[in-house]
Amino acid sequence: METREARRFWICRLVGLVAVAVLMAACTSQGTPHTSTSQDGQSSSSSTAPAVPTALVLDASMSMTEADAPGKNGATVTRIEAATSAAGTLIESMPADTQFTLLTYGTKAGSTPADKAAGCRDVTTLIPLASIDPRAAKDAVGAITPKGYTPIGLALQRAADDLPADGPQSIIVVSDGQDTCGVPPCDIASDLHRQRPDLTISTVGFRTDGAGEKDLSCIANVTGGLFVTADDSAQLATRLGATQDLSTARNSLTGTGLNGAEIGQTADDIRATHGDLPAVNGSGEVVVLWRDCDLTFSDGVLTAIAPRSGARTVDGVTVGDPLSKATGLYGDPVKSEQSTGDTKVVLLTADAEAGTAYKTTVDGSGDDATIKRIVLCRCLPTTSGKPDGGTSVDATALTFGGTAEIQAGMAETDLASVGITPEASPAHGCNYYFVPGTDYLHVMASRGKVLGVYSIYDPDTEGMDPAVHNAEGIRAGDTAADVRAAYKGAKLTEKFSGLGSKNIIRVVDGDGKAIGFSFDSNSDGSDAVPDSAVVQLIRAGTEDVARGFEVCLR
Numbered sequence: 001m002e003t004r005e006a007r008r009f010w011i012c013r014l015v016g017l018v019a020v021a022v023l024m025a026a027c028t029s030q031g032t033p034h035t036s037t038s039q040d041g042q043s044s045s046s047s048t049a050p051a052v053p054t055a056l057v058l059d060a061s062m063s064m065t066e067a068d069a070p071g072k073n074g075a076t077v078t079r080i081e082a083a084t085s086a087a088g089t090l091i092e093s094m095p096a097d098t099q100f101t102l103l104t105y106g107t108k109a110g111s112t113p114a115d116k117a118a119g120c121r122d123v124t125t126l127i128p129l130a131s132i133d134p135r136a137a138k139d140a141v142g143a144i145t146p147k148g149y150t151p152i153g154l155a156l157q158r159a160a161d162d163l164p165a166d167g168p169q170s171i172i173v174v175s176d177g178q179d180t181c182g183v184p185p186c187d188i189a190s191d192l193h194r195q196r197p198d199l200t201i202s203t204v205g206f207r208t209d210g211a212g213e214k215d216l217s218c219i220a221n222v223t224g225g226l227f228v229t230a231d232d233s234a235q236l237a238t239r240l241g242a243t244q245d246l247s248t249a250r251n252s253l254t255g256t257g258l259n260g261a262e263i264g265q266t267a268d269d270i271r272a273t274h275g276d277l278p279a280v281n282g283s284g285e286v287v288v289l290w291r292d293c294d295l296t297f298s299d300g301v302l303t304a305i306a307p308r309s310g311a312r313t314v315d316g317v318t319v320g321d322p323l324s325k326a327t328g329l330y331g332d333p334v335k336s337e338q339s340t341g342d343t344k345v346v347l348l349t350a351d352a353e354a355g356t357a358y359k360t361t362v363d364g365s366g367d368d369a370t371i372k373r374i375v376l377c378r379c380l381p382t383t384s385g386k387p388d389g390g391t392s393v394d395a396t397a398l399t400f401g402g403t404a405e406i407q408a409g410m411a412e413t414d415l416a417s418v419g420i421t422p423e424a425s426p427a428h429g430c431n432y433y434f435v436p437g438t439d440y441l442h443v444m445a446s447r448g449k450v451l452g453v454y455s456i457y458d459p460d461t462e463g464m465d466p467a468v469h470n471a472e473g474i475r476a477g478d479t480a481a482d483v484r485a486a487y488k489g490a491k492l493t494e495k496f497s498g499l500g501s502k503n504i505i506r507v508v509d510g511d512g513k514a515i516g517f518s519f520d521s522n523s524d525g526s527d528a529v530p531d532s533a534v535v536q537l538i539r540a541g542t543e544d545v546a547r548g549f550e551v552c553l554r
């Protein structure tokens with residue numbers, strides 16, 4: 001173990017600007033929908049839309065037999081069990097005069113390579129189009145046995161063929177993955193919508209991965225439908241229900257966006273479908289007002305959506321609801337920050353795959369606390385994969401703003417509450433604290449406030465431990481290629497820092513908190529970081545801290 005003097009040497013050796021522009025322009029395209037609460041405690045729109053002929057398509061591919069879906073009371077059920085339960089709830093909620101048809105795929109042929117030809121034709125209409133009979137429909141859903149392939153494209157075509165030739169029509173697809181038959185389902189959906197302009201296709205991705213979500217999202221987008229993801233039985237039920245009121249659902253925060261504006265999209269991508277989005281500077285952090293929502297962009301990428309009034313999630317959680325309603329759907333908070341008095345901010349998992357959270361301001365304590373504000377942001381702390389009934393947080397992993405326990409902005413005097421000694425090592429205008437139980441993990445503070453947390457590592461120095469890592473598993477000694485892979489889809493800024501002669505890759509979330517990675521500088525002083533460059537330091541805190549230590553010299 002190195003001595004404290006040696007550590008201080010490294011601090012000094014490594015001490016080596018983001019302008020926030022607020023553009024006001026003319027997140028909802030209409031007022032906040034009025035909601036009522038049903039007997040089961042779920043919110044629903046008070047509007048009564050006319051019944052639309054509806055085709056429900058349920059995935060019965062082999063993967064739906066996986067027993068990884070969190071159910072009621074902590075039980076784990078198969079995906080098909082969760083899907084059939086949610087489908088039953090949807091069926092019961094449909095108006096009595098709904099013209100309804102039920103289809104499935106994957107129930108006849110197997111899932112081996114030899115079965116593929118038959119499996120890719122394996123689409124079955126279980127109930128032809130007729131006035132809905134809830135009992136018969138639920139019995140048919142309950143009898144589905146998964147075993148085969150995933151011919152989503154063919155299922156869409158068959159479902160459309162079962163519906164009337166004109167007038168409003170709706171297809172709802174529940175699937176846990178992408179089409180496995182080689183026919184791009186989004187192309188099929190686009191062709192169907194051209195032929196039937198009043199057809200909408202809504203898709204629910206249940207425990208899907210990136211590729212599956214991309215397919216399902218595209219299907220919904222090209223037909224004007226709703227795309228949502230779900231990770232457990234409760235979410236699946238509420239999000240299937242959301243497909244019955246598309247107007248309300250489009251103006252609600254999903255786990256990844258709102259009204260076609262998705263976290264991680266560039267401003268240009270959003271403007272391609274929403275021409276009223278105002279101009280967005282491609283560098284730095286920019287906040288624009290769009291349809292009564294504040295959208296935060298970091299280097300041109302959408303990182304946060306903050307409705308100014310009446311925020312509502314697609315599951316029916318609204319401002320004024322008790323916190324218990326939100327935790328019942330999204331699990332316990334993965335992070336909690338005290339603000340003033342009884343007001344606090346909690347992070348609730350929105351979409352683990354996308355790294356998003358509902359940043360929720362509440363008044364009061366415990367489950368009776370009242371929700372005052374909901375913001376969707378790419379600000380989810382480290383988790384162990386998709387939610388599985390609980391969220392595991394590594395208290396020492398570096399994430400945007402610091403760690404799960406130590407965040408930029410907290411009072412320097414509060415460090416003692418997380419076990420950090422009050423003895424500081426001042427250098428270059430800042431105070432530095434050693435985090436107990438870790439090697440080369442330090443807190444940096446100035447003027448009574450924490451600025452961030454950082455680690456240092458030199459592969460040539462004996463005893464230096466690269467165990468400190470960020471939320472995505474990147475640690476000192478990894479490469480720039482590893483960093484890019486971990487933040488695929490995010491906007492990365494690469495800069496040369498003259499102070500300390502380092503190259504830096506920086507990522508910023510929607511709250512102006514950041515994480516930065518330092519590498520040995522290029523010999524020519526250029527900004528670009530080669531894939532082979534080795535991470536030597538990770539900083540998490542304010543955006544200034546992620547850029548470098550210049551903040552201490554001001």
